[in-house]
Every structure is written in structure tokens, then in C-alpha cells.
Amino acid sequence: MIVAIEGVDGAGKNTLTSRLVEAVTATGRTAGTFAFPRYAAGPLGTAVRAMLDGDERLAGLAGSARATALLFALDRANALPELARCVAAYDVLIVDRYLGSNAAYGAARLPAPERAEFLDWIAELELTRLGLPRPDLQVLLDVPVETARAGARARAAEDTARALDTFESDAGLQARCAEIYLSLAADGWVAPWLVVDRESGAPKILSALFD
Numbered sequence: 001m002i003v004a005i006e007g008v009d010g011a012g013k014n015t016l017t018s019r020l021v022e023a024v025t026a027t028g029r030t031a032g033t034f035a036f037p038r039y040a041a042g043p044l045g046t047a048v049r050a051m052l053d054g055d056e057r058l059a060g061l062a063g064s065a066r067a068t069a070l071l072f073a074l075d076r077a078n079a080l081p082e083l084a085r086c087v088a089a090y091d092v093l094i095v096d097r098y099l100g101s102n103a104a105y106g107a108a109r110l111p112a113p114e115r116a117e118f119l120d121w122i123a124e125l126e127l128t129r130l131g132l133p134r135p136d137l138q139v140l141l142d143v144p145v146e147t148a149r150a151g152a153r154a155r156a157a158e159d160t161a162r163a164l165d166t167f168e169s170d171a172g173l174q175a176r177c178a179e180i181y182l183s184l185a186a187d188g189w190v191a192p193w194l195v196v197d198r199e200s201g202a203p204k205i206l207s208a209l210f211d
């Protein structure tokens with residue numbers, strides 16, 4: 001079973017992922033983790049990192065929301081064999097960012113009238129053409145954008161190798177993403193969604209999965 005953890009930068013997805021692993025394990029089930037983008041996995045991950053870091057040589061790619069989304073989707077497609085192994089190996093595979101991130105961030109970079117068509121394109125591209133497994137549950141970690149921003153800044157301060165990237169430092173993008181995530185959750189985009197906050201996160205997800 002795949003549980004995707006979604007939310008704006010700095011929301012606390014990584015922290016929630018660790019807490020959820022502990023909570024699932026405490027029930028006697030097995031839990032594994034996966035994260036996208038796969039920065040360390042070969043040329044695609046390297047290209048994603050360079051694009052997010054504002055490498056001028058990738059400016060043409062970075063300037064197009066659809067080209068950028070295609071790069072993220074191909075990074076996922078490239079991980080398919082390993083992803084499939086993990087899905088088979090664990091009772092619950094917790095994925096820190098999945099295609100919901102592409103939907104939210106890509107749509108937030110486009111004018112409002114183009115968003116609905118873009119969301120259909122992402123679903124078709126990733127689930128049908130690239131054959132990525134549909135998530136069983138998508139969790140939106142919904143925290144105020146200012147709290148998330150403080151989280152992203154704190155994380156950047158803790159890790160000098162990880163300064164804020166071009167998406168993280170764009171406050172307007174983060175605010176639009178937060179709104180779009182809520183509408184994806186309300187519409188049940190491609191699979192069921194559960195909206196949680198930092199405190200209620202892991203227990204609420206456990207009961208959604210197993211009660």
C-alpha cells in the first residue's frame with residue numbers, strides 16, 4: 001500500500017514520515033520509505049537539483065512549468081523497478097512527495113485557466129503513460145504557509161549544504177501551492193486524500209488506513 005505525504009516546502013513531511021514509520025511499526029506491520037525527487041539517483045536527480053538551484057544552463061527548462069513537471073515525472077518513472085520492489089516488500093510504503101507534488105507545484109506555476117487541463121495531463125502522463133502505481137492514500141500536511149516557511153528556513157540553517165532553492169524562496173508559489181493542494185484534496189484528485197496538521201498527523205493516518 002502506498003501512502004503519499006504531500007505539502008508545501010518545510011511543512012514537516014520528512015518529520016511526519018519518520019513518525020508514521022514508528023506508528024505503523026508499533027502496530028506490528030512493516031513500513032518502508034521512499035522520497036522524490038531522487039536527487040542522488042543518477043543524471044535525472046542531478047538535473048532536478050541543478051534546476052531547483054537555478055543553474056542558468058537549465059533556464060529554458062526551468063522557465064516551463066510543463067517541461068519541469070515532465071522532468072520530475074521522468075525521475076519517478078526511472079525509479080519504478082525500485083519502487084515496485086518496495087511496494088511488494090512492505091505493508092505500507094510511505095512516499096515523501098509523489099505525483100501530487102507535480103500537480104500542485106506545476107498548477108501553481110500556470111495561469112488559473114490552464115490548471116484543470118494541466119492536472120488531467122499529469123494524471124494521464126504519470127499513471128497511464130509512465131505506469132506509476134496509484135497511491136492508496138494521499139496525505140496533505142496542511143500547515144500555515146508562514147509556519148512552513150519558518151520550517152524551510154530552519155532546515156536550511158541546520159544544513160549548510162541545503163540553502164533555500166528557487167521554489168522554496170518563492171513565497172507566492174508556496175502560497176498558491178497551499179491553496180491548490182487543498183483543492184486537490186477536496187476534489188479527491190486521482191486517489192483519496194486525508195488532510196492533517198502537524199500534531200494529528202500520524203494517528204489520524206493510522207486510523208484512516210486500518211480502522
Ligand SMILES: Nc1ncnc2c1ncn2[C@@H]1O[C@H](COP(=O)(O)OP(=O)(O)OP(=O)(O)O)[C@@H](O)[C@H]1O
Pocket residue numbers: 007008009010011012013014015016150151152154155198199
Ligand atoms: N511536528 C513538528 N513540530 C515542530 N517542528 C516541526 C514539525 N515538523 C517539522 N518541524 C520542523 O520544520 C522543519 C522542516 O521539517 P521537515 O524537514 O520535516 O519538512 P519537509 O516538509 O520535509 O521539508 P521539505 O519539503 O522542504 O523537504 C524542521 O526544522 C523541523 O524540525
Ligand SMILES: Cc1cn([C@H]2C[C@H](O)[C@@H](COP(=O)(O)O)O2)c(=O)[nH]c1=O
Pocket residue numbers: 009036037052069072073097098099101102103105106167168
Ligand atoms: C517530487 C516533486 C517535487 N516538486 C517540487 C516541490 C519542491 O519545491 C521541490 C522538491 O523539494 P524537496 O525539498 O526536496 O521536497 O520540487 C515538484 O514540483 N514536482 C514533483 O514531482
